[in-house]
Structures are given as structure tokens and as C-alpha cells.
Amino acid sequence: MKKWRGLLGACALLVGNVAFAQVQDMPGGPRVNQLNLHEGVTQIARDVVWLHWMMLTICIVIFVGVFGVMFYSMWAHRKSRGHKPATFHEHLGVEVAWTVVPFLIVIAMALPATKTVVAMKDTSSPDLTIKVTGYQWKWGYEYLDGEAAGLKYLSTLSTPRAQIENREPKGEFYLMEVDKPMVVPVGKKVRVVLTAGDVIHSWMVPELGVKQDAIPGFLRDTWFNADKVGTYRGQCAELCGKDHAFMPIVVDVLSQADFDKWAGEQKKLLAAEADDPNKEWTGPDLIARGEKVFAANCVACHQANGKGIPGSFPPLDGDKVVLGPKAGQINTVLKGKPGTAMAAFGGQLNDTEIAAVITYTRNAWSNEGKGEDPVVQPKDVAAAR
């Protein structure tokens, strides 16, 4: 016995050291060895936790009660002790009892659960509405009203590829960090309207008690009202393709004053950054801009070296569309390629971004100086829309 205990201890120590040595609790995200649900910072999230434990407790009581009586009966009334089977077959009292009692238990569980589900679906009179669009593999946020009305941006994974490919040690927020989080004010009812641009995704943030599918061609909505300032993290919860695990969700809950400040700054930034679609760019400027667009939108499939992933995603290095007339490539990027994983980027990227990324691919790797139309201007993209 002592020997076994020692061995078990050694195993636990080993597992602990190997698997969890550098991993720490993630604020707003999962904790190390987390067994319970998130406590949550919304009433809905707390209700869900309470319902979970209430039902689990009822189930355990029933389990222990039913199996206790069963095993006691089998043991205490076994044939070798000379017991004869009882004959209460079709006993009215028993029949009524085992119909009525479970019925009452189900009602006791269904009533509070229904109340919470109804509350979850009640998206009426929000303080703020944000449209969320799921894309392979990122989220688009658009503020429909409030201080930040008109703001629209994409939120993409910011974990460096080097960490994903094990060329660097993994960071504290590995695969749970984004370049631009959703930002909302504390203590306000935020209505989230969801749809998707390609396949079904699901917007899930456990601390907010929110999980709602984003379905192409449909609008679904949900809401949350966070009562604590902080950063909360979630993930896409509907298997949506190759990089399903690479489209996390980060929600920054700020005080109203900080939120207003953020909204003002973002709007100023947006105005300063706004692309003039009529501007004539120089080749090198377009290439520099396009490299960034490529890193945020294309690199997951086509890879940084332009070689793609053999069998799944074609190389852009030496590709005949990339080296051919510009019209063909503009059309592919704008509208996607039906029947393949190539998504339509016309709805996500503006004319300048598309012109820049196309120009980048035409001048990167071994493509430089090889193809036709090395520079594509925003107006070429506008004309092809």
C-alpha cells in the first residue's frame, strides 16, 4: 500500500511539472485545472451556474436514493436468506407514486430553467447594439448605435505564428488574444446581433454567459450586461474549418467614461486612416501595405512563404492567376472561388486593402518581375466590384 502511494505521488508530481510548469490561470479566460464553470460577471452567467449545480444535486440525490434502495434490496432480500419475492405487481399506490414524483421533479427543474432561457432571449431595450459577423477565421464588429456608432473593424488572432509553430515559447494568452477586442461599457445592456459571412460560427464568452450561433444568411441575437470592468475571453464554438481554434473572442468591459474616450479615439483614428479609393499609389507603398493585409488575412492558408499547404491550399508563389492579367486575380479575391476554401474578401476588405494585397502577392517571393500587371490600384478593384 505504502509503495503504491509513493508511486502515485511521483506520477502526480511528474504530470504536474511537465504539463503545467509554465501554464498559469488566464485572467478572463480558463484557469489551470478548472473543473467548475466560470463564475461569470453577468446575472445570466450566474443563473446558468446555479441551474447547473441545482440539477446536478437533484440528479445525485436521485442516483444515491434509487441505487441505494436497489442494492440494499438485492443484498438484504437475497434468495439464499430464504426471501420470497413480494407480489405488489400492478399496485396502484406504487404506480401513482412513481409517475407523480418524477413529474414534480421535472417541473421543479424546468421552471427555473425556462425562466433563465426566456431571460437569455429577451434582447429588448438594449443600451447598445453591436453587429458581430463570423468569418473564416476572424470576427467582424460593427457598432450600430451609441457613442461608437459607425465603428467597424475586424478582430483577428494576435498570437504570433512563431508561437503556433513552436519556434518561440508560448505566451500567457496563447490563442486567446486578438489585435482589436470588442469594447463595451460596464453595467449596460449590450445587444449582440450575429450573422456569418461564410459558414456557421458561434460567439461564446463563458464569463458573460453568452453562446450564440452566427449563421450565414440569418440574424440571431443575444445580450449581456457585464457588472464588472475587465477583459473576458472566449472562442468560436462551432467547428468552422481549418483555423476554427484560431479565432478567439476578447471583450474589454470599460467604465462608461473610458468607453466614451475609447469611442472618440477610435473614430478620430478611423477618420485619419480612412483610405481614399481614388488615390494613385506607388508600387512600394502598395506592397508594404499589402504585406500587412496578407499577414492578417491570407497567411493561415497560403503561408508566409506563399507556398500554401500542398493538397489543401494552392501556392501563390508561381501561380498562374497571380502572374496573369490582374482582372482574374481581382475577381478571385473579391468573390472567392466557389467549391474551394477561397473565401470572398469583397465584404471584409476595402478597395485599397484588396489592391495592396494583390500587388503584394504579384511582387513577393519568386513572383517579382515575372508576371503581367505588377501593380493594381484601388480604382481597378472598385471597377471590378
Ligand SMILES: [Cu+2]
Ligand atoms: Cu468559427
